[in-house]
Amino acid sequence: METSQCSDPLVGAVLDGRYRVDTPIATGGMSTVYRGLDIRLDRPVAVKVMDPRYAGDQQFMVRFQREARAVARLKHPGLVSVYDQGLDGRHAFLVMELVEGGTLRELLEERGPMPPHAVAAVLAPVLGGLAVAHRAGLVHRDVKPENVLISDDGDVKIADFGLVRAVAEAKITSTSVMLGTAAYLSPEQVGTGDADPRSDVYAVGILAYELLTGATPFTGDNALAVAYQRMDNDVPPPSAAIAGVPCQFDDLVACATARDPDARFADAQDMAAELDDVVTELGLPAFRVPAPRNSAQHAAATVHHVRRPTRAFTRGPSSPDEVEYRRPAGLFAGIEIDELELARQRGKRVTTFWLIAILTLTGLIAAGAWTLGSNLPALGL
Structure with a gap:
């Protein structure tokens, strides 16, 4: 992300009298996403501000508003929620759930x-x-x-x-x-x-x-x-x-x-x-996908002294059938060695046979894998 807090004129502005723009998170060709705050609800939000050139285009604004309304009606854990949309001067914006x-x-x-x-x-x-x-x-x-x-x-x-x-x-x-x-x-x-x-x-x-x-x-x-x-x-x-x-x-x-x-x-x-x-x-085991450590979102939180999440990458799973994703010491058939331990028992219902089955399957897949680790450097490890 190239834009800095000091050089961005929108940082500190309050859009539509409600949404304070804090720190830039990501910048693209069409828009910039900021960490922000819904002052009325005292709720952290993500504010996507479109490039000023779009604000003067009536056809874009009509479609932008229509699409925002349609997406705001969708409800699913796999979708980022849309809270609001608006136009403040030259800035068309979308207010969304802030995913930390x-x-x-x-x-x-x-x-x-x-x-x-x-x-x-x-x-x-x-x-x-x-x-x-x-x-x-x-x-x-x-x-x-x-x-x-x-x-x-x-x-x-x-x-x-x-x-x-x-x-x-x-x-x-x-x-x-x-x-x-x-x-x-x-x-x-x-x-x-x-x-x-x-x-x-x-x-x-x-x-x-x-x-x-x-x-x-x-x-x-x-x-x-x-x-x-x-x-x-x-x-x-x-x-x-x-x-x-x-x-x-x-x-x-x-x-x-x-x-x-x-x-x-x-x-x-x-x-x-x-x-x-x-x-x-x-027979793939359940898995909790980790957030990246050095994300722009984490950097934005640090800039504004927002309390960072305390969950560490090395912390154990929060339930028996969740597994943390870590960088291993090596690979086996394209699969991380440490990940072979992921097939832990799922409560009392899972027996030692499960682990044997996973290891056996991995061994079969490995039949065409690298010899003596010669391909490991290709993975950048």
Whole structure:
């Protein structure tokens, strides 16, 4: 984040006589997100302030208000709640739930690829939130790690519904601007600009690939080159990039990222059901996703002397079937060695056989893994 508190003229301002703008958290091409305070309710909030150029565009404001109202009606633990929207002078803004923690992008940068059970723990609430939106007739259009937030309590939530569509319909949008992040756009979004629930499914498939391998499947010299690669190329199986990925996840990614929308999961609910089957088939243990340590959100809290969460990364799970995610000393078949201990007994119902089954499964997956650890440096460990 480039913007500093001293140089940002909005810091300290009170929007609409109610929302105090405190510290910048993240800045993008369309907006800046701030840590703020609802003075009326004495409640910390996140305030997304759109670039001033949008405030003068009537078409954008109409769409912005409509999308904000629609998203505010959605209720699901996997969705960031929208509280309010407004216009204060040249500043169109959205007031949202403040998720104390960080983004999935920040977590990936800190820890790299995730083992399968951690990937499932991220995807399940994301798909759950998207499923609620899809049933309401809404499409996200910009699913990516930056829009997935992780709280210090392990909650995973998706944010920023409706903003891409609102900007796309604004008169100031240039035809040279490709909305949505190029790495996650579906072929139909690249080709025609159309999007439906299957477009979100495609983006979740790319997200799953990235969580498993640490990188997105397509690369290029610029955003357009990256975007257009998916028009003629299938997403390769994650197991081709990192050994040890179960074939069930290869199949999940393949179905989600099919170039033909009709060959994909119909919507997020359909993909979530398949993910549930994969988790059951592999016997993946429950997992609490950690917030990144060095997040912009934590930095913003520190600047304003807000009490930081006391939960430490090394603290034990809060219940027998939750597991903390830690950097290990090494990998085995692409799975962190310490994570092999994750299959702890779930209360009295789980027996020693469970641990044996998990270790046996991992050993089978390891058949094609690195020899004598020769590939460990490739993971950056």
